Amino acid sequence: MKILVTGGAGFIGSHLIDRLMSKGHEVLCLDNFYTGDKRNIIKWLDNPYFELIRHDITEPIRLEVDRIYHLACPASPVHYQFNPVKTIKTNVMGTLNMLGLAKRVKARFLLASTSEVYGDPDVHPQTEDYRGNVNCIGIRSCYDEGKRVAETLAFDYHRQNNVDIRVARIFNTYGPRMLENDGRVVSNFVSQALRGIPLTVYGDGSQTRSFCYVSDLVDGLIRLMNGEYIGPVNLGNPGEYSILELAKKIQLMVNPDADLVFKPLPQDDPKQRQPDITKAKTYLGWEPTIPLDEGLKMTIEDFRNRLIEKNDE
Numbered sequence: 622m623k624i625l626v627t628g629g630a631g632f633i634g635s636h637l638i639d640r641l642m643s644k645g646h647e648v649l650c651l652d653n654f655y656t657g658d659k660r661n662i663i664k665w666l667d668n669p670y671f672e673l674i675r676h677d678i679t680e681p682i683r684l685e686v687d688r689i690y691h692l693a694c695p696a697s698p699v700h701y702q703f704n705p706v707k708t709i710k711t712n713v714m715g716t717l718n719m720l721g722l723a724k725r726v727k728a729r730f731l732l733a734s735t736s737e738v739y740g741d742p743d744v745h746p747q748t749e750d751y752r753g754n755v756n757c758i759g760i761r762s763c764y765d766e767g768k769r770v771a772e773t774l775a776f777d778y779h780r781q782n783n784v785d786i787r788v789a790r791i792f793n794t795y796g797p798r799m800l801e802n803d804g805r806v807v808s809n810f811v812s813q814a815l816r817g818i819p820l821t822v823y824g825d826g827s828q829t830r831s832f833c834y835v836s837d838l839v840d841g842l843i844r845l846m847n848g849e850y851i852g853p854v855n856l857g858n859p860g861e862y863s864i865l866e867l868a869k870k871i872q873l874m875v876n877p878d879a880d881l882v883f884k885p886l887p888q889d890d891p892k893q894r895q896p897d898i899t900k901a902k903t904y905l906g907w908e909p910t911i912p913l914d915e916g917l918k919m920t921i922e923d924f925r926n927r928l929i930e931k932n933d934e
Contacts, residue, residue: 701761
């Protein structure tokens with residue numbers, strides 16, 4: 622198949638491309654390199670079945686493809702809050718452009734939505750029918766409201782124009798190729814521990830998150846795309862850990878002597894996040910397989926290698 626991956630040079634997109642290429646598909650990677658990195662896809666650049674297009678999806682583009690994985694959008698608070706207007710434009714206009722393309726060429730379209738659509742949830746764990754508790758004028762809303770609109774657009778294109786859609790709500794994902802400066806908790810802790818500086822815990826560290834290793838997530842995305850279930854479907858690891866537990870795990874693995882420092886919680890930071898993955902299990906036969914300790918080891922190894930490379934430069 623000819624498959625388009627928007628945001629394909631990013632963290633999740635590049636892992637998805639690795640899997641699609643290994644299955645023998647022809648892959649078009651679309652990226653504006655706002656948070657993507659050419660090094661993530663460098664091994665495919667000379668492959669005749671791979672094509673890289675530098676393009677910003679807020680502008681329309683004409684392509685012929687069978688499937689579209691729409692992942693383009695900065696996904697960490699540091700990056701999506703740096704230029705919030707750009708973030709909402711990517712989510713709204715970018716998604717409109719990609720749905721228009723899917724409609725024109727009759728491609729199946731998968732939207733990478735997010736657990737952020739649940740906001741700071743007052744239902745725990747979160748099921749797909751929970752409608753969320755989002756601050757629509759807060760500093761995170763460019764992303765979470767942006768993704769909520771993207772879901773609306775996907776379902777409206779499906780109902781009105783019969784576009785074949787799939788919607789995934791992605792929970793915290795981690796693994797090799799995460800940006801060291803993306804401000805997410807795993808990359809923060811690993812970077813800080815490797816550099817020998819104190820690990821920054823926001824609040825008292827009692828807020829919880831779930832952490833899904835990237836290869837598990839990619840497996841879920843492919844199953845959703847290839848199956849008959851439209852979604853939305855939660856893709857994440859239901860194992861729930863407090864931020865303090867995570868900090869201590871990484872501290873032990875990298876640098877037991879590292880200190881922990883506590884800082885005030887950022888605005889609208891969710892107190893708890895945990896997916897109910899009953900639908901993913903039922904309709905996709907999917908659940909995560911990689912335990913947190915094993916995934917963290919691989920992530921730390923990757924960060925360590927990149928740090929050495931940087932120092933050599």
